Amino acid sequence: MVTHSLGLSYLWIDALCIIQDDPEDKRREISQMCTIYQNAFVTIAAATSTSVRESFLNNSKVLNTRHATCTVPFTRGRGLESRDSITISPVYAHKTDVFPLNKRGWTFQEALLPPRLLVFGDLEPFVRCRTRNVMKRSWSAIDYELSTVYPRRIIDSVARSQAEESGLIVDTKGSDLDSIWRELVEQYTLRQLSYSDDRPLAISGVVDFLSNTFRDKCHFGVWESSPVTGLLWKTVPLEEERRSVVNLPTWSWMSITGPVDLDCVVYFDRPEALVKWDDDPSYSRLLISCMVLRGEDVHARMEGIGSRVLIDSWSDFSEGSAEYRFLPEEQCSFLVLARETNGHFLALVAACYGDNVYHRCGVAELNIPSHWQLGPREQIVLV
Structure with a gap:
């Protein structure tokens, strides 16, 4: 019709x-x-x-039930056909x-x-x-x-x-790709999908548009031009339990249900890691050259610092849920990806599953001592 x-x-x-x-x-x-x-x-x-x-x-919606309206009859001239009325009502926001x-x-x-x-x-x-x-x-x-x-x-x-x-x-709220993508991801992940597997599909049209416009490529929600910032997402508190989305890499925000945000990117200063995709045609494996810190070192109070190295951390799954993946201090690792404008560092909390292959568990903010910052970089695989 x-x-x-x-x-x-x-x-x-x-x-x-x-x-x-x-x-x-x-x-x-x-x-x-x-x-x-x-x-x-x-x-x-x-x-x-x-x-x-x-x-x-x-539609059966009424304009305003809180405040009364007033209908006033009036006549524009002579005869019944000239009678009319006007209704006065409050503005409906x-x-x-x-x-x-x-x-x-x-x-x-x-x-x-x-x-x-x-x-x-x-x-x-x-x-x-x-x-x-x-x-x-x-x-x-x-x-x-x-x-x-x-x-x-x-x-x-x-x-x-x-x-x-x-x-x-x-x-023009933000004409660069990072600004646009950040807001799109945050708003998109607030929405509901009947099937969690549709998470990467229901935004594919937007990805195609941005890919053509910026001449860039996006793999599982992370752009080739800025892979470090694309990994700095964290989850938002959620009433219901989060779930994994099958067959998606753990480093992608598409791999879990529920809202996520990229507010860490607001304080991003410069990358501290080199991130690229390996030769796997699925683009599900990342090669990252970065500083890898042991969990037991990060959690320990260091002499001469006066405070803990770990400032804050956010698990990808809420504590107590079936998929909560934060590990004991001695078993987790911190993959340092970026420096913040305040001098702190952003790192992925990850678990090693052998052969230098890691799974993402969350993200953390660190106060890394200066003598640690001179340490060697390792190349790891994140899947």
Whole structure:
């Protein structure tokens, strides 16, 4: 109905146009998501629907139940046909953070990649495009100042030059890849997925867009141009238990469920390690040349320092969960990756599984004594 009303001939619906029980068809179509959304004339966002089985054209939301409205009759001239009325109501501050659409992982890239969105909200439709968050389609008492279909369209900041050439003004919250990716990851991981295995898939369209724009490559959420910063993620406290995502490397934020953040990157000064991928075609193994500190040394109080080397640490899984992987002090290692602006260091907490192969367990902030900093670098494999 909506497509016909817009005068368009073709409608693409992912739940119908992707054969859901055909892995090969899903793989093929998911690889085209960036192209599909970017080249759509308009993307219809059924913001209030929790599934494809729910309608989005019938809304029973009322504008304001907290404050009364007042309907005043008046006459514009003579005769019954000239009688009319006007309704006076308080301004309704509209917010969209409660929309089901903003909580689903698979709808994340739908809010970023299309040139424009036609959003069917709880009160009325509105339009979102590359230059403005909300454009009302009719006069109403609704204030959309606080309303967006999260995440904000920060991805358009990478197209600043093209926009300026065409006379457009875009919101450039951070035009470098690290800034954009940090916010995208943090917002994406807040969303829910029915199947945890979809974690790397539901953001693949955004990855393709950024790869083409920045001429960079991304492997399991870490970019080749900045692998050190891509490893400095940590988990956010979560009520329910986190789980591993199968067949993904432990160094990737995609390998666990639940929200993560990259706020460590804010204090990043310079790398202290050399990180690259080995020759494995799966890109799941990292070769890291770095300072490797023994857990028993890091946890011990060092003479002449006056404080512990370990300032703070964050496990990838909450303590007490089935997958909690922090090891006893004498069994864990610290892989030093970066120096912070305050002179401290950021390291991965890891467990060695033989042959110099490590699994990630968490991340830590260290106060490394100066005479340690001159120590040799080791090359290890992180999987």
